[in-house]
Amino acid sequence: MLATKIPSTDLALSRDWTANPLWKTVRYHWYWFAISPLLSLLLAWAFLRYQTPHYTIKASLLVRDDSRGSDFNESALLEELGLPNATSSVENEIEILRSRTLLSQVVADLHLTTQYFASGHLKTTELYEKTPYKITLLKPRTAKPTTYHIERRTGNTFTVRTPSNIYKGTFGIPMALPHGLSIIDTTRFKPASHYLYSFKISTEESVLDLYTRVLNIYAPNKTASLVNLSWQDVLPRKGEAILSQLIARYMKASIAEKNKVADNTIAFINQNLQRISSELAEVETSIEHFRKHHRVIDATEDGRQILERFHANASEEKELAVRMKIVELLAAHLRAKPTMAIPSALYPREDNFADLVTKYNDMLLSRVKALSQLSPGHPDFILLEEQISVLRNSLFDAIQYQKQELALSIAAIRTYGKEFDTQIARVPEHQRAFLAQSREQGIQQELYLFLLKKRMETAISRSANIANARIVDPPKASTVPVYPNRQLTMLVALLAGILAPAAVLYLGEIFNNKISSKEDILRLCDVPVIGEISQHSPSAWFQRDDGRSLVKEQFRSLRTNIQFITGMRHHNVLLLTSAMANEGKSFIAMHLAQSLALACKKVLLIDFDLRKPSLATLLNLKPEGVTEYIALERGPLIQQCGNGPPFDFLAAGAQYAETGEVMLSPKVASLISTLKTRYDFVLLDSPPVGLVADARLLGKHADITLYVVRQHFTFLHQLADLQELRKQSQLPDLYVVLNGMRDLRRYQYHYY
Numbered sequence: 001m002l003a004t005k006i007p008s009t010d011l012a013l014s015r016d017w018t019a020n021p022l023w024k025t026v027r028y029h030w031y032w033f034a035i036s037p038l039l040s041l042l043l044a045w046a047f048l049r050y051q052t053p054h055y056t057i058k059a060s061l062l063v064r065d066d067s068r069g070s071d072f073n074e075s076a077l078l079e080e081l082g083l084p085n086a087t088s089s090v091e092n093e094i095e096i097l098r099s100r101t102l103l104s105q106v107v108a109d110l111h112l113t114t115q116y117f118a119s120g121h122l123k124t125t126e127l128y129e130k131t132p133y134k135i136t137l138l139k140p141r142t143a144k145p146t147t148y149h150i151e152r153r154t155g156n157t158f159t160v161r162t163p164s165n166i167y168k169g170t171f172g173i174p175m176a177l178p179h180g181l182s183i184i185d186t187t188r189f190k191p192a193s194h195y196l197y198s199f200k201i202s203t204e205e206s207v208l209d210l211y212t213r214v215l216n217i218y219a220p221n222k223t224a225s226l227v228n229l230s231w232q233d234v235l236p237r238k239g240e241a242i243l244s245q246l247i248a249r250y251m252k253a254s255i256a257e258k259n260k261v262a263d264n265t266i267a268f269i270n271q272n273l274q275r276i277s278s279e280l281a282e283v284e285t286s287i288e289h290f291r292k293h294h295r296v297i298d299a300t301e302d303g304r305q306i307l308e309r310f311h312a313n314a315s316e317e318k319e320l321a322v323r324m325k326i327v328e329l330l331a332a333h334l335r336a337k338p339t340m341a342i343p344s345a346l347y348p349r350e351d352n353f354a355d356l357v358t359k360y361n362d363m364l365l366s367r368v369k370a371l372s373q374l375s376p377g378h379p380d381f382i383l384l385e386e387q388i389s390v391l392r393n394s395l396f397d398a399i400q401y402q403k404q405e406l407a408l409s410i411a412a413i414r415t416y417g418k419e420f421d422t423q424i425a426r427v428p429e430h431q432r433a434f435l436a437q438s439r440e441q442g443i444q445q446e447l448y449l450f451l452l453k454k455r456m457e458t459a460i461s462r463s464a465n466i467a468n469a470r471i472v473d474p475p476k477a478s479t480v481p482v483y484p485n486r487q488l489t490m491l492v493a494l495l496a497g498i499l500a501p502a503a504v505l506y507l508g509e510i511f512n513n514k515i516s517s518k519e520d521i522l523r524l525c526d527v528p529v530i531g532e533i534s535q536h537s538p539s540a541w542f543q544r545d546d547g548r549s550l551v552k553e554q555f556r557s558l559r560t561n562i563q564f565i566t567g568m569r570h571h572n573v574l575l576l577t578s579a580m581a582n583e584g585k586s587f588i589a590m591h592l593a594q595s596l597a598l599a600c601k602k603v604l605l606i607d608f609d610l611r612k613p614s615l616a617t618l619l620n621l622k623p624e625g626v627t628e629y630i631a632l633e634r635g636p637l638i639q640q641c642g643n644g645p646p647f648d649f650l651a652a653g654a655q656y657a658e659t660g661e662v663m664l665s666p667k668v669a670s671l672i673s674t675l676k677t678r679y680d681f682v683l684l685d686s687p688p689v690g691l692v693a694d695a696r697l698l699g700k701h702a703d704i705t706l707y708v709v710r711q712h713f714t715f716l717h718q719l720a721d722l723q724e725l726r727k728q729s730q731l732p733d734l735y736v737v738l739n740g741m742r743d744l745r746r747y748q749y750h751y752y
Contacts (some may be wrong), residue, residue, distance in 0.1 A: 007531035008141065012480075019499050020152055021439040024517060025509065026502065026509075027056070027503060027518070029501065029505065032501035032505075033138055033498060033501055033502075035343070036498070036500055037493075037494055037497030037498055038447045038497070039482075039495050039497065040493040040494065040497030041490065041494060041497065043493065044489050044490050044492075044493030046427045047491075048484055048486055048488065048489055048490075050123050050235050051484050052123070052126075053123065053234065053476045053481030053483065053484065054232050054233065054234055054481055054483040054484075055232070055233060055234070055235075055239065055478050055481050055482065055488045056230060056231070056232055056234045056477070056478045056482045057231040057232075057233065057236065057239035057240050057242075057243055057475050057477045057706040058228065058229065058230050058231075058232070058475070058478075059228075059229045059243050059244075059247065059471070059473055059476070060226055060228050060229070060471075060472040060473040061225070061226070061227045061229070061247065061469040061470065061472060062223070062225060062227075062469060062470045062472050063090050063093045063094075063158060063227050063468060063469045064093075064227050064468040064469065065089050065225040066136050074446070078442065088364045090219050090225050090227060090481040091219075091540055093227065093468055093469065094217050094218070094219065094227055096250065096253075096254075097217050097227070097229070097246070098212075098217050099252055100106060100192050100208055100212065100536070102246065102249055102250060102253065103208055103211055103215070103246070103250050104204065106207060106242060106245045106246050107204060107207055107208065107211070108204075108250050109245050109249070110241060110242065110245055112211075112242070113201060113204055114135060114137075114196075114199055114200070114201050114202075115199060115200045115202070116128070116131035116197070116199045117197070117198045117199065117200065118131075118192070118195040118197055119195060119198065120192075120194065122194055122240060125485040126234055126235060128235045128237055128238040128241075128679070129191045131185065131189065131197075131199075131238055132186060132190060132191040132197065133150055133184060133185070133186060133187055133189060133191070133197060133199070134184070134186075134187050135148075135178050135182055135183070135186070135199055135201075136182060136183045136184075136286075137179060137181075137182050138174060138180065138181045138182060138183060139181040139225060140179060141179060141180040143178045143179045143180075143201075143561045145200065145201065145202045145203060145206065146162055146163075146178055146179065146200070146201055147162070147198055147199075147200045147748040148160045148161070148162055148177070148198060148199050148200070148201070149161040149162075149196065149197075149198045150184070150197050150198060150199065150660050151196075151197075152191065153247060154719065155416065156170050156171050156172075157169070157170050157171075158170075158184065158301050159683060160177070160184070161176070169184060171184060171185050171186055172185050175647075179201045183430045183474040184638065191445070191511075194484065197268060204315060209361075210540050211242075214231060214232055214233070215229070215230075215231055215246075215328075216230040216231070217229050217230075218230075218376075219466060221434050226472065227228065227469070229243055229246070229247075229475070231243050231475075232482065233460070236477030236478075237267065237477075239475070239477055240476065241473040241475055243475035244279040244474070244475050247444065247469075249476070250467070250469065251467035251469065252467075254467040254468045254469070255465050255466065255467050258465040259462055259465055260596040262458050262459075262461055263462070263466070264460035265423065265454070265456050265458045266455055266459065266462070269451045269454055269458070269595075270455070271447065272417040272451055273451050273455070273650065274454070275523050276444055276447050276451065277448060280441065280444040280445060283440050283441045283444055284441060287438070287441060290563065295587040309660060311523065313413055316377070316412065316413055317410060317413040317414060317734060319412045319611055320406050320409050321410060322411065323406055324403065324406040324410065325408065327402045327403050327406065328403070330342065330399055330732070331396065331400075331403075334392060334395060335395065336693055338379070338381075338392060339364065339367075340362060340364075340500075342357050342361060344396075348388070348551075353398050353402065354602055356391065356395055356398055357395070358396055359391055360391045360395055361389070363384065363387055363388045364388065364390060365472055366384060367381075367384055367385070367388060367690065370384055382645070388643050389403075389545075395418075396480075396615070417567070435447060436605060442532070473731055479631070501630075508567055512710050512712075513715055513716055513717070513737075514713060514714060514715055515709055515712070515713075515714045515715075515716060515719070516617065516711060516712060517711070517713055517737055518532065520716060521709065521719060521736055521738065524715070524716060524719040524720065524723070525719045525720070525722050525723035525726070526723070526726070527707065527722055527723070527726055527734050527735065527736050528735055528736065529735075529736045529737075529738055530558060530561045530562070530706065530736060531554065531557060531561055531737045531740065532557075532559030532737075532739070532741050533551060533554050533555070533558070533588065533591075533738070533739045533740070534550055534551055534582070534698055534739045534740075534741050534742070535711075535740040535741065535742050536553060536693070536738075543567075549593070552595075555591050555595040556595060558592060558595070558737065559592065559595045559596055559599060561575070561636075562592075562596075562704070563599075565735070566703070570596075570680060570702075571676045571677060571680065571682075572680065572681050572682070572703050572704065572705070573676055573677065573682045573701060573703050573704075574592075574681060574682070574683050574684065574701035574702065574704050574705075575682075575684045575686055575695065575698055575699055575701075575703045575704070575705045575706065575731065575732070576588060576589045576592075576683060576684065576685050576686065576687060576705075576706045576708060577616040577686045577689045577695040577706075577707060577708070577731070578688045578689070578707065578708040578709065578710075578714075579688055579689065579707075579714055579715075579721065579722070580688045580690050580708065580714070580718070581612070581636060581691070581712070582710075582741060583686055583708050583709060583710040583714055583739060583740075584708055584710055584739035585686075585708045586607075586609070586614050586615050586618065586685055587739070588706065588708050588739060589605055589615070589683050589685040590605065590615060590618060590619065590735055592683065593605040593647045593649075593681075593683050594642050594647060596647070596680075596681050597642055597647040598645055598647040600645065601681055602648075602651070602678070602679045602681075603648065603679060603680065603681045603682075604638070604647070604648045604650065604675055604678075604679040604682045604683070605641075605647060605648070605649045605650070605683045605685065606626065606649075606650040606672075606682065606683065606684050606685065607625065607626070607650065607651050607652040607685050608626065608652065608674070608685055608686045608687070608694065608698055609652055609685055609686060609694075610626065610627060610652050610653070610656070610659045610662060610663070610686055611655070611659050611692065611694075612687070612693070613652035613653075615649065615651065615657070615685060616652070617650070619641045619649060620638065621639045621641060621649055622639060622651060623651050623652070623653065623654070624637045624651060624652070624653055624654070625637055625650045625651030625652055625653040626650060626652050626653045626668075626671070627652065627653030627654050627655070627656055627662060628653045629656065629667065629671060630662055630665050630667045631656060631662065636650055636671065638650050638653070640649070648679070648744065649676075659694075662695075663697050663698070664693050664697065668698075668701070669700075669701055670700070672698075672701040673701070674682070684698050684701075686698050686700060687703055689725070689731070690718060690721060695731070696730050699730065699732055702731075702735045703733065704732065704735065704736055705731040705732055705733060705734045705735065706736075706737050707722060707725075707731075707734055707735065707736050707737070708736075708737045708739050709722075709736055709737070709738055709739065709744060710738075710739045710740040711738060711739070711740045711741050712740070712742070713740060722734070
């Protein structure tokens with residue numbers, strides 16, 4: 001049926017998504033969307049089966065941050081002890097945890113430069129705790145990373161292979177390896193017979209570079225002083241051990257940093273205590289010598305006692321002086337008033353002297369009585385006078401003796417007082433010297449006691465030091481591997497299996513610059529499509545006599561459309577051309593001629609592609625034809641061709657350099673007009689109109705132009721040239737034949 005330009009309403013409907021070329025391409029390649037997801041899921045399963053899973057190990061610490069008030073209640077203790085309080089922040093502690101120094105200590109502690117592997121048929125697995133062999137480097141030395149393959153031999157022997165050498169050894173006995181003197185020994189785990197075991201010794205720098213990238217330390221928010229540690233490893237136990245050792249090393253380093261101040265303080269105190277102790281001993285020895293030499297026990301007390309004795313001596317001297325004065329007064333009284341009684345308040349209280357005074361006073365009283373009774377010359381009175389005189393002389397002798405005794409006592413007291421004066425004069429000097437030494441002793445003793453106290457306080461603070469962090473969550477590996485994620489991998493594989501074909505088809509549509517369907521022709525130009533021909537081999541199919549083949553039916557449809565266009569008109573000339581070479585123009589001409597011949601039409605096929613003739617070769621006929629007729633003025637050599645009803649054929653003939661001038665010859669028009677009267681259909685196979693002008697010259701002699709385009713071969717921009725040909729009417733009655741269709745077989749002719 002003749003295809004015409006669809007109206008605007010149909011164009012609107014054609015824009016529906018079901019009519020989209022991409023959708024048609026998807027429907028054409030529907031099997032891709034069934035096979036691709038299955039293949040993707042199969043690849044995902046294989047990936048999950050043989051890919052080594054990675055686990056995430058997490059831990060969290062509560063870090064001391066003075067700016068946020070998390071001081072772990074130790075600041076008050078340090079302040080009470082008089083020690084400075086160290087400051088801390090989350091950012092600083094994170095950098096310390098991330099430092100290479102700390103990580104290198106973990107690598108050295110856990111011997112992470114050595115890795116152990118077990119290789120199976122398809123997969124190599126790293127071992128950590130369950131390795132059957134263990135290597136210990138006794139004298140390590142720097143060498144390039146090397147993998148050692150170990151194989152157990154008979155008895156207790158083994159061999160170690162490297163890419164460049166083989167080493168033999170015995171378990172437990174040192175052997176020389178490129179990385180130094182080593183001991184390889186067995187563990188409690190038995191090696192499996194179907195595994196090959198090896199160990200790899202890497203450089204510390206390469207291990208540190210890897211672990212620095214794997215370790216992730218971050219603060220979950222800016223308000224809390226919590227720090228999260230994350231580690232990814234194929235071995236959960238190894239990851240937990242690394243994080244645990246990292247935290248232990250961090251806390252040990254934190255405490256050591258705090259203890260460094262205390263240790264330096266204690267060392268300083270001990271050093272000064274020794275010096276002060278020796279100086280204090282010297283001062284005390286000097287004080288001891290001073291006391292021994294000057295016989296000083298307590299300078300203050302000794303001075304007080306000296307003063308007391310001095311005052312007592314002075315008082316005694318005064319008392320003796322008073323007594324001396326009384327005795328002198330008594331003597332003067334006896335001389336001046338011999339008949340007067342001696343006052344009792346004047347005489348000394350010694351027993352002998354007191355008795356004499358009492359007798360003297362009694363005799364004076366007796367004299368007074370006797371004088372009242374006796375005369376002065378009376379013998380009794382004279383005897384009494386003589387007794388009084390004797391007693392008076394005795395009193396003078398006693399007084400003289402008293403005076404001598406008192407004078408001696410006063411002289412002795414005064415001599416003793418002079419010694420006190422000397423002692424009192426020396427007291428300030430001794431006191432000053434003793435006070436100076438006592439002051440020095442006190443200073444050294446106070447300093448000694450102060451340092452002892454500070455040493456005890458520092459020791460207490462050192463024992464009270466804690467790390468700048470507390471473990472909130474210890475390192476724990478996830479039970480489900482984070483990589484590969486089984487559900488996500490299968491989902492991605494399924495989506496990729498679905499989207500990959502769609503993406504390929506979509507990209508193919510985006511980057512496609514060639515005709516892919518009839519809709520492209522209808523969209524870019526208003527030339528009707530008169531037929532669609534599937535892709536087949538032109539020569540092989542032409543020799544077959546298969547009346548029910550798809551291409552036979554397509555050419556029958558094309559023939560019917562041509563007959564519908566020509567109607568009852570006889571002697572029709574059909575011009576076949578294309579935009580460029582290899583679009584199947586000659587193929588269409590050859591098979592259309594046979595199809596018209598099968599319809600009992602008299603058909604002549606003329607090969608006017610004088611520059612590159614090909615029909616004579618395809619039809620196995622003589623090449624003589626048009627050029628011989630025009631240039632050599634020979635009669636046209638018309639040959640018959642075809643297995644069924646034959647059609648006539650006029651070849652292009654020999655090639656000439658002036659092919660363009662040949663086409664301008666009036667004999668071309670004469671030839672076509674002459675032959676037209678003898679045939680129902682004359683088919684002119686012309687060169688591509690987009691390359692040479694021959695088709696335009698032949699268009700003057702044709703009734704219908706069949707413009708051949710080829711699917712996935714003709715460029716879209718060439719349809720614009722076709723539209724321009726129609727507008728300018730350079731070719732008569734243009735129709736398009738779509739050749740090389742690849743999808744008609746599947747969804748248009750299923751009943752065949």
